[in-house]
Amino acid sequence: MTAVFKNSRLQLGFLIVLGAVLRLLNLDRDSLWLDEAISYLAAGLPVAQIANxxxxxxHPPLYYFLLHFWLKLIPNSDTAVKLLSTLFGILLIPAIYILSQQFFKNRTVxxxxxxxxxxxxxxxxxxxxLRMYTLxxxxxxxxxxxxTQARQKQSSDRWLAAGGLFLLAVYTHLFAFLALAGVxxxxxxxxxxxxxxxxxxxxxxxxxxxxxxxxxxLMLAEADPALGSLRPLQQATNFNPLKPITAPVFLLFGMSSSFWYSGLILFSFFAYGIxxxxxxxxxERSQISSGLRLTLLIIICVLGVPLGVYVVRPYFLPExxxxxxxxxxxxxxxxxxxRRQSPLPYLTGLATLLMVIGTISYHLGPMVKPPYRSATNHIVENAQPEDLVLxxxxxxxxxxxxxxxQLNQxxxxxDPDPRKPTAVxxxxxxxxxxxxxxxxxxNGRFWAIVALEHSIEWxxxxxxxxxxxxxxxDEQEIGGIRIFLFEQGTK
Incomplete structure (x- = not known):
């Protein structure tokens, strides 16, 4: 028994190291994009402004609070800044191992x-x-x-821990309430x-x-809900009938950039589900373990409720x-x-292989976000002190x-579809x-930066x-970002 435990601990240690390597690799490759920049800039504000x-x-402020103090400890580089999310992602590996063991008492699972x-x-x-999702x-x-432990042991300490962790979760993201509903x-x-x-x-x-x-x-008191915290719910969108399918597939396999890979992951998803x-x-109903029942309930609440609302009234719902x-x-x-007597173990193996292929493609493939860092560096290298960047x-x-x-920006x-109010x-x-x-x-010269992410015609x-x-x-294009230098009013 001791040997089995040691072997299991060694396996988990290897998986944590593997996960850490895969998460640290290429950490600096992509620039911060719009939402990540909001995280960075929000975290740089005083604590009182984050709280307000x-x-x-x-999103609630916990991640911004943690990032605020993290920025005081690390160098101001994208690698160091993103490392906070990476650490949470690494810790998730042993956390899922522990939860699975509690659910099924099966080290293979x-x-x-x-x-x-x-x-x-x-x-x-x-x-x-640089967002709150791994947290x-x-x-x-x-x-x-x-x-789960609190139910089994009737321990007040475990109940306090469960309540505290779920409180932190809902102060990280509103949809944590859906997981709490599953519980x-x-x-x-x-x-x-x-x-x-x-x-x-x-x-x-x-x-x-x-x-x-x-x-x-605080959220309900905002003057313009259509531009504030409640904006995603206010923003109607066109109905995508594939979203109920693409959402869980994305949560397992991430983005897909090729037709054959998309076909395989859809096949494995549908085959496993059926x-x-x-x-x-x-x-028999009485034989369904408590852990499996809880797993299904949380999936149903976290996926089913938002997607059900989306089907009735389409709204902005990124996967x-x-x-x-x-x-x-x-x-x-x-x-x-x-389930040894069914194809499920083979489909789980296929899904694992497809995840490995997807991860390799992600690391060997091109950047997945616009190169704002390179575009901004180009302006810094060529701008004069008085230049305006518009x-x-x-x-x-x-x-x-x-x-x-340091630039005047x-x-x-x-914008007919602004992401934030002017005050922000x-x-x-x-x-x-x-x-x-x-x-x-x-003052004479100014730069115009055109990044066609939304409101393209405008x-x-x-x-x-x-x-x-x-x-x-002058005119430059860096990764789809168009950079123009103009002389003021001389045409």
């Missing part, structure tokens, strides 16, 4: 879940992202593990077996809700916002190795504030200018208006 949600982020997490393209991609997943997994449903469905655990879960959830009220009041349902029907479900999809996939989109404006805060007013742009260190302002704020119209009345001195 000065940047009107749609636990090791498989840890291995899938270590090589998952999705988990590696967001370990490279969210770590806290939800930790909170679920504490809840609550689990306690309800097992009411007859453990009434005390149900009422303790109810009390824990009530305390979390009470503690979240200050942030909820055979899993067939296997589930073979198991990454469903990240709290990703660890439980991994655990469900790992559970397949227990961005037609906040997609380039906010990353440029991160890479060159502004974003063009009038100025709070982050720049300005908002209209085309008419060029006559007074520009941005092109603004550029045409600038080019019609000013002399073009």
């Amino acid at each position: 949600n000065t940047v009107q982020s749609s 636990s090791t498989t879940a840890a291995a899938l997490t270590a090589v998952s393209p999705f988990h590696i991609l967001y370990s490279h992202e 969210l997943m770590l806290l939800v997994v930790g909170g679920t593990a504490a809840y 609550g449903l689990h306690a309800l469905l097992n009411y007859g077996q453990n009434k005390r655990a149900f009422w303790t879960t109810v009390a824990m959830t009530a305390v979390i809700l009470i503690c979240f009220v200050p942030w909820l009041n 055979i899993f349902l067939m296997e589930l029907r073979k198991i 990454r916002t469903l990240a709290a479900a990703a660890p439980f999809l991994i655990i469900l996939l790992a559970w397949g190795v227990t 961005h037609t989109s906040d997609g380039s404006y906010l990353p440029a504030l991160r890479y060159a805060p 502004g974003v063009l007013a009038g 742009y100025t709070a982050l260190g720049g300005q908002v200018y209209s085309l008419a302002d060029l006559e007074t704020v520009a 941005q092109q119209t603004q550029y045409d208006a600038i080019a019609a009345s000013h002399t073009l001195l």
Whole structure:
């Protein structure tokens, strides 16, 4: 028994090292993009402004608080800055191992879940992202593990740990409430077996809700919900019938850049789902383990509720916002190795192979984000001290504030689909200018940066208006980002 334990510990240690290597590799390759720049700039504000949600982020402030103090400890490089998310991503590997072991008491399942997490393209991609998603997943997994132990041991310490971790999770991302709902449903469905655990879960959830009220009041009090924290819910979009399929696939396999890879991952996803349902029907209801039931409930709540609302009323729902479900999809996939008399173990093996291929493609492939760092460095190297740098989109404006805060920069007013209110742009260190302002704020020369991420037709119209009345001195394109140098008013 001791030898088996040591072997399992060695396997987990190897997977943690492998996952760390895959997450540290190419950490500096991509520039920060719009959302990451918001994270960086928000974290650079004083603590009081983070707490007041000065940047009107749609996410609660815990990650920004942690990043604020992290920035005080590390060098100001993209590698060092992103390392916080990477550390959370590495810690997620043993966390999923521990949770899987609690659920199934099967080291093969636990090791498989840890291995899938270590090589998952999705988990590696967001370990490279200066956003809160790896922290969210770590806290939800930790909170679920504490809840599971609390039910088994009836330990007040474990209940406090579960409540504390889920409180931190909801202060990281609003969709953590959906994972908490899955836990609550689990306690309800097992009411007859453990009434005390149900009422303790109810009390824990009530305390979390009470503690979240200050942030909820802050969000609801924003003057313009369509541009503030509630913007994603306010922003209607065209219905994509494939989203209920692409969302869970993305949470397992990340992005796909080739037709054959997309076909294989869709095949493995559908095949596993169909055979899993067939296997589930073979198991008597009383034989479905508590861990498997909790896994399914969290997946249903975190994926099913947002996607159900999306089907009824399409809204802005990026797949990454469903990240709290990703660890439980991994655990469900790992559970397949227990069904020896079915194709599930082979499909789990195929999924693992496809994840490895996806991760290799990610590391060997081109950058996945626009090269804002290179574009900004070009301007820094060629700009004169008096030059104005005018961005037609906040997609380039906010990353440029991160890479060159010393420049006189502004974003063009009038965007029909702005990402933030004007007050946020100025709070982050720049300005908002209209085309008419060029006559007074520009001093001879100015730069126009066109990054066509959104409002493409409007941005092109603004550029045409600038080019019609000013002399073009130079033009560059770096990774799709167009950089123009104009002489003011001489055309």
